[in-house]
Amino acid sequence: MDMCVNIAGVEWKNPVTVASGTFGSGAEFEAFVDLNRLGAVTTKGVANVPWEGNPTPRVAEVASGMMNAVGLQNPGIDLFCKRDIPFLRKYDTKIIVNVCGRSKEDYCEVVERLSEEDVDMLEINISCPNVKEGGIAFGQNPAAAQEITKAVKRYAKQPVIMKLSPNVTDIAEMARAVEAGGADAISLINTLTGMKIDINRRQFVLANKTGGVSGPAIHPIAVRMVYQAAHAVKVPIIGMGGIANAADAIEMILAGASAVSVGTANFHNPAVTMEIVDGIWAYMQKYGFEHVSDMVGIVK
Amino acid sequence: MAEKKRELAVVVSQERLAEGIFSMWLQTEAARSALPGQFISMYTNDSSKLLPRPISICEIDRENMRLRVVYRVTGENTGTEQFSRMKAGDTLPMIGPLGNGFPLEAGKGKRAFLMGGGIGVPPILELAKELECEAKQIVVGYRDAQTFLREEFEQNGRLYISTEDGSVGTSGNVMDAIRENALEADIIYACGPMPMLRAIKQYAMEHGIEACYISLEERMACGIGACLGCVCKTKKKDHHSNVNNARICKDGPVFLASEVEI
Numbered sequence A: 001m002d003m004c005v006n007i008a009g010v011e012w013k014n015p016v017t018v019a020s021g022t023f024g025s026g027a028e029f030e031a032f033v034d035l036n037r038l039g040a041v042t043t044k045g046v047a048n049v050p051w052e053g054n055p056t057p058r059v060a061e062v063a064s065g066m067m068n069a070v071g072l073q074n075p076g077i078d079l080f081c082k083r084d085i086p087f088l089r090k091y092d093t094k095i096i097v098n099v100c101g102r103s104k105e106d107y108c109e110v111v112e113r114l115s116e117e118d119v120d121m122l123e124i125n126i127s128c129p130n131v132k133e134g135g136i137a138f139g140q141n142p143a144a145a146q147e148i149t150k151a152v153k154r155y156a157k158q159p160v161i162m163k164l165s166p167n168v169t170d171i172a173e174m175a176r177a178v179e180a181g182g183a184d185a186i187s188l189i190n191t192l193t194g195m196k197i198d199i200n201r202r203q204f205v206l207a208n209k210t211g212g213v214s215g216p217a218i219h220p221i222a223v224r225m226v227y228q229a230a231h232a233v234k235v236p237i238i239g240m241g242g243i244a245n246a247a248d249a250i251e252m253i254l255a256g257a258s259a260v261s262v263g264t265a266n267f268h269n270p271a272v273t274m275e276i277v278d279g280i281w282a283y284m285q286k287y288g289f290e291h292v293s294d295m296v297g298i299v300k
Numbered sequence B: 001m002a003e004k005k006r007e008l009a010v011v012v013s014q015e016r017l018a019e020g021i022f023s024m025w026l027q028t029e030a031a032r033s034a035l036p037g038q039f040i041s042m043y044t045n046d047s048s049k050l051l052p053r054p055i056s057i058c059e060i061d062r063e064n065m066r067l068r069v070v071y072r073v074t075g076e077n078t079g080t081e082q083f084s085r086m087k088a089g090d091t092l093p094m095i096g097p098l099g100n101g102f103p104l105e106a107g108k109g110k111r112a113f114l115m116g117g118g119i120g121v122p123p124i125l126e127l128a129k130e131l132e133c134e135a136k137q138i139v140v141g142y143r144d145a146q147t148f149l150r151e152e153f154e155q156n157g158r159l160y161i162s163t164e165d166g167s168v169g170t171s172g173n174v175m176d177a178i179r180e181n182a183l184e185a186d187i188i189y190a191c192g193p194m195p196m197l198r199a200i201k202q203y204a205m206e207h208g209i210e211a212c213y214i215s216l217e218e219r220m221a222c223g224i225g226a227c228l229g230c231v232c233k234t235k236k237k238d239h240h241s242n243v244n245n246a247r248i249c250k251d252g253p254v255f256l257a258s259e260v261e262i
Helices: A078-088 A104-115 A142-155 A170-178 A216-230 A247-254 A273-288 B081-086 B124-131 B150-154 B172-181 B194-206
Strands: A005-007 A010-012 A017-019 A039-040 A058-061 A066-070 A096-097 A121-125 A160-163 A184-188 A192-195 A209-213 A237-240 A261-262 B008-017 B023-029 B039-042 B053-056 B059-061 B066-072 B091-098 B111-117 B135-142 B158-163 B187-191 B212-215 B230-231 B245-246 B254-256
Touching: A039 A058, A066 A216, A066 B254, A078 A096, A078 A104, A096 A104, A104 A121, A104 A142, A121 A142, A121 A273, A142 A160, A142 A170, A170 A184, A184 A216, A209 A216, A209 B053, A216 A237, A216 A247, A237 B230, A247 A261, A247 A273, A261 A273, B008 B066, B008 B230, B023 B081, B023 B187, B039 B066, B053 B066, B059 B124, B066 B081, B111 B124, B111 B172, B111 B194, B124 B150, B124 B187, B135 B172, B150 B158, B158 B172, B172 B194, B187 B194, B194 B212
Parallel strands: A017 A039, A017 A261, A039 A096, A096 A121, A121 A160, A160 A184, A184 A237, A237 A261, B111 B135, B111 B187, B135 B158, B187 B212
Antiparallel strands: A005 A010, A058 A066, A066 A209, A192 A209, B008 B023, B008 B091, B023 B066, B039 B053, B039 B091, B059 B066, B212 B254, B230 B245
């Protein structure tokens, strides 16, 4: 049996990575996870300069999920390249760097810088609901999404994954737009914009008022969107959104994802990715799948 | 690598100490290396509640591999309410010990204040047991006469109590107790609500006490330093994010008061 997957020309040893923002750059999970056993590590978003992020409270729990409004706090590309890339390179796993920005120029600057670095893939975050400029402004308009994809592709030496927002009417249209812009792969979904109010204090729970909802609560939405996007484009899809166990990951693959990202579940069980890798293997064995890719999108 | 894991701790005992305040002893691997001031992330067995509840360590029994947590039930059908219904023999998923702890060495030969307020009182107990210092002055504040952990504190130092309703000890807060008893210190360790910590930081500055260690609290998601949910403003750029934001779960929860903006 073979768990290898090829995502836009990059060979992962298995189809499991982690969702940006839920895993740092791996260092905090080193004690819980054998990073060598991940197909890829997707880092937290990095910008051209350090970002402070939003005021606290930044996180809240909701039924079968959570909300966050961290606001892409990050150390900036300089420290990231100096510290995080060498750390990850110690491991036998692919490195996907998530890129965030406030303007097209910001994204291009980070991508240009990373094109000289030893990383395997770039994931462009045009879907964060928690920053005012950039972020989701590009992710809700097909023309803008296509334009930014084209722009970063001019600077990128590595394959570019465009990360899409679920906060749109037609995910297939967005997927087609970034594919037309030259995206090598698509990842989806980012968090859904939500709001939580403390009824006793009569205040918003998050300082930012709204936040991104993630966790098992959004899983069916993610599966539906992965299915729709997979039928709209030819490029590979990395499916994410509420994957908490191997069954959720397999469901995503059957819907059309070539690989999966595990996000919020890392907070519930820091070693969950290892269980998911093992679980996919057991499923392949049980149902006689020789290659993981044989499972992709077979539920029509 | 991968030397840590989420474990199933076993509830050894549970008792109610005061209105909404519970004490639980857990059989856990985390007891082996736990230090006063650290916390554990406790998960409910309810799959709709994803995030761990960070609970401070109240006592450590390394010999028998047990930890004591004393926690407040925050409302109906909350994670803490579910914990409070657990009985001896039940299992509870957890990770720990997490965060740093109170620096014990710093207290040697000094006159110390060990200060706790509200649900910040429990972590002061293990500190009181382990701290070796010249004068151990434990100053703890409660709302009313339900002065949980009082007997344990009395066995581990000189105890001063304040209550908001004046029913026990000094009427008022922990700062009132210090003034009323004309107490002095060279080093401060504190855990409690933010207004209390602000007052303690102010007091330390006014009295030239540089060694003022405070334990902070913020809503957390991962508890291990990855999500950047629980940050606090710092004076200097922090080593991790290169901005003025330290992670309370990983870089704290104990900080030198002068290094954080509260």
